[in-house]
Amino acid sequence: xxxxxxxxxxxxxxxxxxxxxxxxxxxxxxxxxxxxxxxxxxxxxxxxxxxxxxxxxxxxxxxxxxxxxxxxxxxxxxxxxxxxxxxxxxxxxxxxxxxxxxxxxxxxxxxxxxxxxxxxxxxxxxxxxxxxxxxxxxxxxxxxxxxxxxxxxxxxxxxxxxxxxxxxxxxxxxxxxxxxxxxxxxxxxxxxxxxxxxxxxxxxxxxxxxxxxxxxxxxxxxxxxxxxxxxxxxxxxxxxxxxxxxxxxxxxxxxxxxxxxxxxxxxxxxxxxxxxxxxxxxxxxxxxxxxxxxxxxxxxxxxxxxxxxxxxxxxxxxxxxxxxxxxxxxxxxxxxxxxxxxxxxxxxxxxxxxxxxxxxxxxxxxxxxxxxxxxxxxxxxxxxxxxxxxxxxxxxxxxxxxxxxxxxxxxxxxxxxxxxxxxxxxxxxxxxxxxxxxxxxxxxxxxxxxxxxxxxxxxxxx
Amino acid sequence: xxxxxxxxxxxxxxxxxxxxxxxxxxxxxxxxxxxxxxxxxxxxxxxxxxxxxxxxxxxxxxxxxxxxxxxxxxxxxxxxxxxxxxxxxxxxxxxxxx
Numbered sequence: 001x002x003x004x005x006x007x008x009x010x011x012x013x014x015x016x017x018x019x020x021x022x023x024x025x026x027x028x029x030x031x032x033x034x035x036x037x038x039x040x041x042x043x044x045x046x047x048x049x050x051x052x053x054x055x056x057x058x059x060x061x062x063x064x065x066x067x068x069x070x071x072x073x074x075x076x077x078x079x080x081x082x083x084x085x086x087x088x089x090x091x092x093x094x095x096x097x098x099x100x101x102x103x104x105x106x107x108x109x110x111x112x113x114x115x116x117x118x119x120x121x122x123x124x125x126x127x128x129x130x131x132x133x134x135x136x137x138x139x140x141x142x143x144x145x146x147x148x149x150x151x152x153x154x155x156x157x158x159x160x161x162x163x164x165x166x167x168x169x170x171x172x173x174x175x176x177x178x179x180x181x182x183x184x185x186x187x188x189x190x191x192x193x194x195x196x197x198x199x200x201x202x203x204x205x206x207x208x209x210x211x212x213x214x215x216x217x218x219x220x221x222x223x224x225x226x227x228x229x230x231x232x233x234x235x236x237x238x239x240x241x242x243x244x245x246x247x248x249x250x251x252x253x254x255x256x257x258x259x260x261x262x263x264x265x266x267x268x269x270x271x272x273x274x275x276x277x278x279x280x281x282x283x284x285x286x287x288x289x290x291x292x293x294x295x296x297x298x299x300x301x302x303x304x305x306x307x308x309x310x311x312x313x314x315x316x317x318x319x320x321x322x323x324x325x326x327x328x329x330x331x332x333x334x335x336x337x338x339x340x341x342x343x344x345x346x347x348x349x350x351x352x353x354x355x356x357x358x359x360x361x362x363x364x365x366x367x368x369x370x371x372x373x374x375x376x377x378x379x380x381x382x383x384x385x386x387x388x389x390x391x392x393x394x395x396x397x398x399x400x401x402x403x404x405x406x407x408x409x410x411x412x413x414x415x416x417x418x419x420x421x422x423x424x425x426x427x428x429x430x431x432x433x434x435x436x437x438x439x440x441x442x443x444x445x446x447x448x449x450x451x452x453x454x455x456x457x458x459x460x461x462x
Numbered sequence: 463x464x465x466x467x468x469x470x471x472x473x474x475x476x477x478x479x480x481x482x483x484x485x486x487x488x489x490x491x492x493x494x495x496x497x498x499x500x501x502x503x504x505x506x507x508x509x510x511x512x513x514x515x516x517x518x519x520x521x522x523x524x525x526x527x528x529x530x531x532x533x534x535x536x537x538x539x540x541x542x543x544x545x546x547x548x549x550x551x552x553x554x555x556x557x558x559x560x
């Protein structure tokens with residue numbers, strides 16, 4: 001077989017892989033076919049990897065096979081993490097994806113004669129900057145989600161000016177390299193500056209904004225891979241990168257809409273200042289609290305119950321107890337559904353995965369827009385570890401920092417019960433008027449323990 | 463502007479549109495598995511990394527390529543694995559009873 005013919009076989013295999021990738025995402029449109037999507041993706045990816053090993057350019061297998069084994073050794077445990085660790089695992093995988101795109105771009109700069117034309121230099125510089133900042137940014141995001149780093153936004157005066165100047169510095173160095181691609185000393189400096197910008201970009205962002213940030217990082221990681229495809233003239237990378245990039249972008253838009261905020265507002269956030277503003281106008285108001293016994297009585301007397309889960313449920317690992325509550329109430333003939341806000345939790349779809357893990361049937365997990373119309377006919381709305389996504393100030397108080405954010409209208413239910421550790425405001429420091437309504441009962445305690453107490457009162461628990 | 467760039471741009475724009483249309487239809491229920499699946503697909507950069515590392519041109523490029531192979535292949539293996547684990551958990555009320 002001549003080398004040219006072999007190359008054509010390789011290209012053909014890549015085309016088949018690309019088709020399988022698109023089908024893979026297509027299968028994901030329904031939970032019924034979704035697992036076929038994984039299979040299609042796996043076949044496509046395996047085929048692409050295997051044919052690449054036959055590429056005549058690959059002469060030294062030692063440098064390929066050992067890293068492949070290491071990669072599998074790292075990837076398998078990361079594929080087996082607990083479902084509660086999925087957000088940080090996802091951030092880490094954005095970091096790995098961006099790292100590998102950046103490394104290949106850097107290697108491409110140093111390969112052979114290096115970039116000969118200014119155009120190629122521009123492509124490489126842009127690719128390496130995006131890859132590098134996504135790498136460090138994702139590492140910081142993973143650190144925050146794993147709680148190695150504080151989840152609170154870390155802010156200081158003049159932060160945005162500092163961050164943007166660092167980005168400007170990286171872009172300036174890229175321009176200088178395009179003007180003179182031979183100025184090799186500038187290249188590593190540009191990489192380091194881009195790495196620093198990634199850290200500065202994500203450090204000020206608080207935990208509650210993580211769903212948007214993780215989606216944006218997803219999209220950057222995808223676009224850096226697509227740009228790498230331009231650099232290497234590899235269509236399979238262009239397509240895979242474009243799919244990943246557009247997926248991350250769509251998710252970012254959905255997350256931003258769900259918080260009624262712009263990208264710029266999330267990235268260069270207002271939440272730091274918000275805390276100060278909200279703390280100023282605090283006043284003492286009366287709340288009504290209830291015991292597990294009373295809560296169980298109210299639930300048992302209801303015929304329609306909507307449970308609103310939030311990040312607090314994930315922190316307390318309460319999803320299995322919540323499912324037992326679902327089972328217990330369902331057995332009594334009560335209609336129980338879950339209202340899922342798009343930004344509940346720390347990443348898109350977080351609550352769905354946790355509840356599915358606990359064996360809650362997915363047809364009981366209802367999106368916000370769909371369930372809001374049913375809340376006035378709901379007897380009890382039970383909020384577990386969610387705060388801002390239920391805050392009626394988003395509808396009524398134009399001075400509230402979250403004004404305009406779409407919320408789950410729990411305040412329209414006949415009775416609202418909120419399981420919460422204490423009255424301390426959430427991450428964003430925004431007071432929630434829901435807690436002071438006459439129809440609201442506060443259930444103070446740990447989510448898991450409290451649900452367990454309710455279960456015992458209902459006769460289904462232990 | 464190189465001819466390759468133009469043809470890549472065509473592919474990029476068309477793939478972007480395909481991605482948009484396909485991903486728009488993904489149920490919000492599955493947004494977490496969507497992210498881990500696209501991550502695993504994106505790990506196809508491993509094919510470029512394999513060539514850089516396997517060419518063994520200079521020590522620097524080989525090491526960079528080898529790191530890229532390990533990082534992207536871990537995403538590929540781990541991404542498919544966790545996506546499948548998540549999707550296995552999604553059961554409807556009817557299939558649960560049967």
